[in-house]
Amino acid sequence: MYKHMYTVENEVFAAFLFYGALVLLKMIAMSPITIAHRLALDNFMNWEDTKLFNDPDPEKRKRALVPNDNVNRVKRAHANDIENIVPFLILGLMYVAVKPELGLAVWLFKAFAISRYAHTVVYLLRFPQPSRLLAFLVGFGVNVLMACEVIRKLYTTVYVGLLLSLVEALAIVDCSTMSVYSLENEAFAALVKYGGLALLKTVAMSPITIFYRIKYNSVPTPEDAAVRAGNDEELKKKFLAKNDEVERVRSAHQNDIENVFPFVLLALLYIGISPDPGTASFIFKIFAGSRVAHTVSYLGKLPQPSRALCFAAGMAVNTYMAIEIFKKMFFGL
Incomplete structure (x- = not known):
C-alpha cells in the first residue's frame, strides 16, 4: 500500500x-x-x-x-x-x-x-x-x-496527504513525523473549503460569460454569429461587435485568474510552514469573500472604491502568505 x-x-x-x-x-x-x-x-x-x-x-x-x-x-x-x-x-x-x-x-x-x-x-x-x-x-x-x-x-474523516515531496524539498517541515496536508489539520481543511469555493467561483465565470453573450447578442467568432444571424451579413457584424457588458464579465474573469491561482499555490506552501489554524482559516475566508465581492461589485457596477477594496483585500492575503513563507524559509521565523 x-x-x-x-x-x-x-x-x-x-x-x-x-x-x-x-x-x-x-x-x-x-x-x-x-x-x-x-x-x-x-x-x-x-x-x-x-x-x-x-x-x-x-x-x-x-x-x-x-x-x-x-x-x-x-x-x-x-x-x-x-x-x-x-x-x-x-x-x-x-x-x-x-x-x-x-x-x-x-x-x-x-x-x-x-x-x-x-x-x-x-x-x-x-x-x-x-x-x-x-x-x-x-x-x-x-x-x-x-x-x-x-x-x-471536506466534511468526512478521510485521511488526506498532499504535496509532501514538495514540502520536504523546500525543507519547511519534517514530513516524516506528520502530514500538514491532512483534513485533520484545521488550516488545510480551511484551504480545501475556501480555496475550493474560490476555484469553483472562477470556473463559474465561463458560463456567466456565455449567458452575457447570449443576453447582449455578442459573440467572438463568425460561426457563433451564424447560429444567431443565419446568412444575414449585417446582423452577423452586429453580433461580432464588442459589447461593454460582456467585456466587463471577461475582465472580472481575468482578474479571478490573476488572483485565485496564485492564492491556491501560495496557500499550499503557506500550509507547509504550519501556520496558526485560526489565522489561516481567517485569511482564507477573507480571500474567498473578497473574490465573490469583487465580482459582485464589478458586474453590479458598484461605485469605486468598492472593487478596489475587494481586490486589495485579496492581494493583502497573498502578500501576507508570501512574506510568511519567506520569513520561515530564510530566517526561520
Missing part, C-alpha cells in the same frame, strides 16, 4: 499525472502555434516585432500591427485553455487527495483531456456550433464535479 496519495503507486494519481501532462503539453503548444500564425500572416503585437520583415517601409509595418482574426482565434483558444486547464490541475490535486474511486477518476481525467483537444481542433478549424460549446461543457463539467466532490469530502 502506498504511503502517501501523491505517488505513482497510487493509480489515481498516476492517471492524473498522465492526463495532466497531456493537457499541459497541448496548452504549451498553443504558444508556438500562435507564433506560426503570426509569421505566416505577417501579423504582430509590437512595433519591434515588425522588424522581422526586413523591410524599412513604415506603412507595411503599421499594417502588420492590425489585429488579424485568424491570429486572434488561436489566442482565444489559448486563453480558453488557461481558463480551464489550470483550474483542472489544481482541482485535480485536491480531488486525488480525497481518494476517489479509480474508475470514475480515470474517466473524468480522460474526458477532460479529450474535451480540451477537441475544443482546440473545432475552434481552429471553424467547426459550426454547438461543437465548440459541447467540448467546453464537458471539461467545465469535470471541473465542477471535482470541486463539488472535494468540498463534500
Whole structure:
C-alpha cells in the first residue's frame, strides 16, 4: 500500500499525472502555434516585432500591427485553455487527495483531456456550433464535479496527504513525523473549503460569460454569429461587435485568474510552514469573500472604491502568505 496519495503507486494519481501532462503539453503548444500564425500572416503585437520583415517601409509595418482574426482565434483558444486547464490541475490535486474511486477518476481525467483537444481542433478549424460549446461543457463539467466532490469530502474523516515531496524539498517541515496536508489539520481543511469555493467561483465565470453573450447578442467568432444571424451579413457584424457588458464579465474573469491561482499555490506552501489554524482559516475566508465581492461589485457596477477594496483585500492575503513563507524559509521565523 502506498504511503502517501501523491505517488505513482497510487493509480489515481498516476492517471492524473498522465492526463495532466497531456493537457499541459497541448496548452504549451498553443504558444508556438500562435507564433506560426503570426509569421505566416505577417501579423504582430509590437512595433519591434515588425522588424522581422526586413523591410524599412513604415506603412507595411503599421499594417502588420492590425489585429488579424485568424491570429486572434488561436489566442482565444489559448486563453480558453488557461481558463480551464489550470483550474483542472489544481482541482485535480485536491480531488486525488480525497481518494476517489479509480474508475470514475480515470474517466473524468480522460474526458477532460479529450474535451480540451477537441475544443482546440473545432475552434481552429471553424467547426459550426454547438461543437465548440459541447467540448467546453464537458471539461467545465469535470471541473465542477471535482470541486463539488472535494468540498463534500471536506466534511468526512478521510485521511488526506498532499504535496509532501514538495514540502520536504523546500525543507519547511519534517514530513516524516506528520502530514500538514491532512483534513485533520484545521488550516488545510480551511484551504480545501475556501480555496475550493474560490476555484469553483472562477470556473463559474465561463458560463456567466456565455449567458452575457447570449443576453447582449455578442459573440467572438463568425460561426457563433451564424447560429444567431443565419446568412444575414449585417446582423452577423452586429453580433461580432464588442459589447461593454460582456467585456466587463471577461475582465472580472481575468482578474479571478490573476488572483485565485496564485492564492491556491501560495496557500499550499503557506500550509507547509504550519501556520496558526485560526489565522489561516481567517485569511482564507477573507480571500474567498473578497473574490465573490469583487465580482459582485464589478458586474453590479458598484461605485469605486468598492472593487478596489475587494481586490486589495485579496492581494493583502497573498502578500501576507508570501512574506510568511519567506520569513520561515530564510530566517526561520
